[in-house]
Amino acid sequence: MSDFPFRFDKPRPYQDIMMSEIKSALSEKRSILVNAPTGIGKTDASISAVLEFAMSHGQKVFFLTPKISQHKIAVEVLSGIRKKFGLAISYIDIVGKRNLCVNNKINFIEGESFYRGCDSLVKTKKCSFYSKAKLKGSVDEVAQYAGLGHNMFFDACFSKGICAYEAASDLAKESNFIIADYAHILNPYTKAAFMKRIAGRLENSIIIWDEAHNILGAASSYLSATLSSYSIANAQKELAEIDNRLDITYLEFVLESIAGKRLSGTANAEAYFELEDMNSFMPSGIEEITEQFEKAGLEYVSKTEAKRSSLSHISRFLSALSGADDSCARIVSRRGRDVKLSITSLYPKEPLESLKEAYANVFMSGTLLPLEMYKELLGLKDAKTANLSSPFPKSNKLCLVDSETSTKYEYRSVENYKKIAEKIAVLKNRTNGNVAVFFPSFDVLDSVYRHMGRQVEYIQRRDMRTSAVESMIRDFKSCSDSLMFAVMGGSFSEGIDYSGNIIKGIIIVGIPLERPNLELNSKIAYMNKLFNGKGSEYAYIIPGVVRAAQAAGRAIRSESDRAFIVLMDKRYNWHLYRSLISNFVSVSKSEDNIRSISEFLGKATVTGKAKSE
Ligand code: SF4
Numbered sequence: 001m002s003d004f005p006f007r008f009d010k011p012r013p014y015q016d017i018m019m020s021e022i023k024s025a026l027s028e029k030r031s032i033l034v035n036a037p038t039g040i041g042k043t044d045a046s047i048s049a050v051l052e053f054a055m056s057h058g059q060k061v062f063f064l065t066p067k068i069s070q071h072k073i074a075v076e077v078l079s080g081i082r083k084k085f086g087l088a089i090s091y092i093d094i095v096g097k098r099n100l101c102v103n104n105k106i107n108f109i110e111g112e113s114f115y116r117g118c119d120s121l122v123k124t125k126k127c128s129f130y131s132k133a134k135l136k137g138s139v140d141e142v143a144q145y146a147g148l149g150h151n152m153f154f155d156a157c158f159s160k161g162i163c164a165y166e167a168a169s170d171l172a173k174e175s176n177f178i179i180a181d182y183a184h185i186l187n188p189y190t191k192a193a194f195m196k197r198i199a200g201r202l203e204n205s206i207i208i209w210d211e212a213h214n215i216l217g218a219a220s221s222y223l224s225a226t227l228s229s230y231s232i233a234n235a236q237k238e239l240a241e242i243d244n245r246l247d248i249t250y251l252e253f254v255l256e257s258i259a260g261k262r263l264s265g266t267a268n269a270e271a272y273f274e275l276e277d278m279n280s281f282m283p284s285g286i287e288e289i290t291e292q293f294e295k296a297g298l299e300y301v302s303k304t305e306a307k308r309s310s311l312s313h314i315s316r317f318l319s320a321l322s323g324a325d326d327s328c329a330r331i332v333s334r335r336g337r338d339v340k341l342s343i344t345s346l347y348p349k350e351p352l353e354s355l356k357e358a359y360a361n362v363f364m365s366g367t368l369l370p371l372e373m374y375k376e377l378l379g380l381k382d383a384k385t386a387n388l389s390s391p392f393p394k395s396n397k398l399c400l401v402d403s404e405t406s407t408k409y410e411y412r413s414v415e416n417y418k419k420i421a422e423k424i425a426v427l428k429n430r431t432n433g434n435v436a437v438f439f440p441s442f443d444v445l446d447s448v449y450r451h452m453g454r455q456v457e458y459i460q461r462r463d464m465r466t467s468a469v470e471s472m473i474r475d476f477k478s479c480s481d482s483l484m485f486a487v488m489g490g491s492f493s494e495g496i497d498y499s500g501n502i503i504k505g506i507i508i509v510g511i512p513l514e515r516p517n518l519e520l521n522s523k524i525a526y527m528n529k530l531f532n533g534k535g536s537e538y539a540y541i542i543p544g545v546v547r548a549a550q551a552a553g554r555a556i557r558s559e560s561d562r563a564f565i566v567l568m569d570k571r572y573n574w575h576l577y578r579s580l581i582s583n584f585v586s587v588s589k590s591e592d593n594i595r596s597i598s599e600f601l602g603k604a605t606v607t608g609k610a611k612s613e
Contacts, residue, residue, distance in 0.1 A: 004048040007080030013391040015045045021386040022049035031361040031383040035368040037390040042364045046208050047077045060205045061177045066214040068095050074179045075149040091177035093150040100165035102129050102158045110308040112316050113301045133166035146171050172198040186351040187222040202357035212363035219348035225320035228340040234310035238300045246296050258332050259339045270333035270518050290318040329522035344519050346526040369583040396562040398600040399585045400593045403570040407444050407510030421451035428483050433504030436484045438493050438551040440512040458484035477502050488512035489547040499557035505564045506555050513544035549584035564597045
């Protein structure tokens, strides 16, 4: 243990195992996938273990996260290590270019338009912040702020009139450790620009992937795009506003023609379409048209100071369309009056190639199970795996299955929804504290809510704004005896901690399996080909169970948290689902759930030294 630059006196239970496992994988030049449940301290463990190896082997380290908010902890770890050991680690926290842009004339613009706008200002030498960043000695003026995180670095650059992105990229060239976003390596466009800018080479780098269960979804999203009749109508308004005569009326015709050819009638439906379906209606080549839309979008945002542009959105769709190969599904759909074309990545082959370029990768998450599946999905057959136990006392959690209900399609009846509502009411009445109920969809939530004979204080609604979500979570956390209804796979059930013993009980209603549609069917079929018939498991069943596990895990976030979990669906007793959910939570048997829960709630929380499960 003494080999590792570790900022605390001693590691927590399992943290030392995690560091040793990473060290051993790196010494064999192998990647490693670590399932590290909440409470292990995986950020400290991964950074300490990777730093120890990287410093003695001249490797650069990337710490990548799916969300900016997760950068903070990495900055704290590195700053703590540097302070304790006085090590010469140079690190920088980089976020997307737009978030490091200090130019108020452009940094409010969203999406592709921002990048095009920045390129244009740089080319025409109209960004003074860029020019200042290029002056000799400018970056040295802000270098001392590099270790304080991107917000303070931005402030320092802003006050000195220097482009924070340019300064951060310059410093990144010399840094041993770069904290950045998934997009910096997984988005092919961003990666090319970023690696060129920092003169980086992945073969001399170790990449730590935080919350690694998100990698496939994130990588796929960078290759997917949509075009709808709604966005075409908006694009026309934008052209009128800037008095641009570009004629895009043919796009409406393209959309309607594809819908007419591929969909029958005017009812809601979906079907596949081919690139040729579009080509035959286009006035010129797709590359030329993409460029026209890109230019017009840029003109619109710079003239009107709008945040985003539908013209740029269409340009992005056209470029995704021209690059779409057999790993993408092209789908046309009609919903009411809106017709939509979608390009959806079924498996992000190209972005995942980056993983193989690195010296090694460390993938970590609290829900990276089954590890063998992720290893196969990430295309790293030689990678090592480590599955660590939860450091929290097992006795602080009671998980039971209620097999008298189900939300499986054939059980969706008023009678069944009434039964679920009654059961939720009984459980809440027996609980002196907050209870959170998570549903597989808003439809099921609404159907059960209709039969609730008691008040539900907090209910997640469709299309809630971020501010409304935050305010509801804050209010729920401040309550001591409330009932909350929310859906699985959303802001209330993932990426949020209800620690401090805020929730005494969690009820999982049903299994949040995705609703079958063409996109899901295509994904399953494509993965069947790639992974030896395991498409349904990998694309449909396991993601659904992981969403349920994420929601079930919300209550126990520290060793003093104590809560019951009820899995309200008979399918959790079926062999397949039972074995999958058991990867995440140990399910107990009970002849009488209510009595077992009452007894559990009557007992005190077990704290103190954590025991292994
Ligand atoms: S060069 Fe920097 S400051 Fe200028 S527009 Fe681009 S990102 Fe913003």
